[in-house]
Amino acid sequence: MAQYKGTMREAGRAMHLIKKREKQKEQMAVLKQRIAEETISKSKVDKKFSAHYDAVEAELKSSTVGLVTLNDMKAKQEALVKEREKQLAKREQLEERRLQLETLRDKARRKEQRRKISSLSFMLDEGDEEGDEEGVGGSPGPEAPKRRRPLGKDPAVDTSFLPDREREEEENQLREELRREWEAQRERVKSEEIEVTFSYWDGSGHRRTATMHKGSTVQQFLKKALHCLRQDFRELRSAGVEQLMYIKEDLILPHYHTFYDFIVAKARGKSGPLFSFDVHDDVRLLSDATLEKDESHAGKVVLRSWYEKNKHIFPASRWEPYDPEKKWDRYTIR
Structure with missing residues (x-):
């Protein structure tokens, strides 16, 4: 009996060690993947800066032909670096502006689609549009309240008895025309x-x-x-x-x-x-x-x-x- 219990303990200890090793392997794999991603992003940044400085170096060589003093060389190098940084900043601004315009076009396109859909069945609330935009950029927090879509106007319902500014203006214009016609006939x-x-x-x-x-x-x-x-x-x-x-x-x-x-x-x-x-x-x-x-x-x-x-x-x-x-x-x- 004691021997059987000892065997069971050894088996339980072995299973525990196996699970622990598998967990460590998973953690090591995640860590390796993270290190690899950081290395790739760092290499991209290095390439970006290296390309930047390579362009500056090439332009510096082409603009300083012959013998120049050290101070002139340093001043020319600083001017070229500043000019290159301005060009990069301008390019980044243009790229950011392009992304903003694309985002605005997408919003306008989605709004137009919602307008067409609402004219056929029910109107969508502004809150739904905001919720869709949040869904595109990222999921809302777990505590965000879920808004229910309110029902809109049913086009099949007769609403001629409701106030309508355009219809009232047309009726007033028609009354005025009939009044002038009646007065002319009376005269x-x-x-x-x-x-x-x-x-x-x-x-x-x-x-x-x-x-x-x-x-x-x-x-x-x-x-x-x-x-x-x-x-x-x-x-x-x-x-x-x-x-x-x-x-x-x-x-x-x-x-x-x-x-x-x-x-x-x-x-x-x-x-x-x-x-x-x-x-x-x-x-x-x-x-x-x-x-x-x-x-x-x-x-x-x-x-x-x-x-x-x-x-x-x-x-x-x-x-x-x-x-x-x-x-x-x-x-x-x-």
Whole structure:
């Protein structure tokens, strides 16, 4: 039994020594490889400096032909060494600049690729680009937090309801163009001429006509009507426009309204449309209400003093001030 135990100890000791020797061999191999690498790098540096000094020596020999003093020789050698060092430093700067430009081109190319990919599916975050750059230069530390890539915009989703500066500018430009077009069309309509049939009312009718623009106001119309009526009616010779009233379809029209306002609004009075310019006889005088549909009657130009005296008598008793909010029944005559 004791002999068996001794044998086992010897075997364990032998295995331990074998492992120790293998470990030492591995360490020696690593050390040899490191020494070889240092020797190669040192030889490269030596070659670099030897080439540098060989070039300086060759240039010195070619520039110092004949007998020269020792001081001149040393000064020439120092100048050549400095010049050679400047050339080497400049070459190293150019090489470093070239490497920087190549790095910038690679970054721009990767950024363009990410932009194209994001336009097709999802946008990449700036953090991912930084992470890629770190992966190219070296791996990040073990404690660096792993950033999750955020989801971007899905091009298949309808985003027309979201604010868009370019779309809003286009819409504003289109609105402005439509507004200018509408204003030009409105001015063109206002400049159209119309023939207004009216009757000076002093208890009986005296029909006249006047040519006006659709953009003219009631006051401008009364001024022109007064100019036509003064020579035939003595009471109008000293009257002014402010003393006249214009009654259309039993409504007293304000002086500041234009014909265009009534035409566009398709305004109606008690006995028909205010202005459709197809004047017919007053249906009340014909006692036949069935004739009144879309027919306009001649308006009345009246002195305000005459209205104040006779406003309780027909037809002045039916006249009311114009109210744009009030709607009159189309077929009702009171």
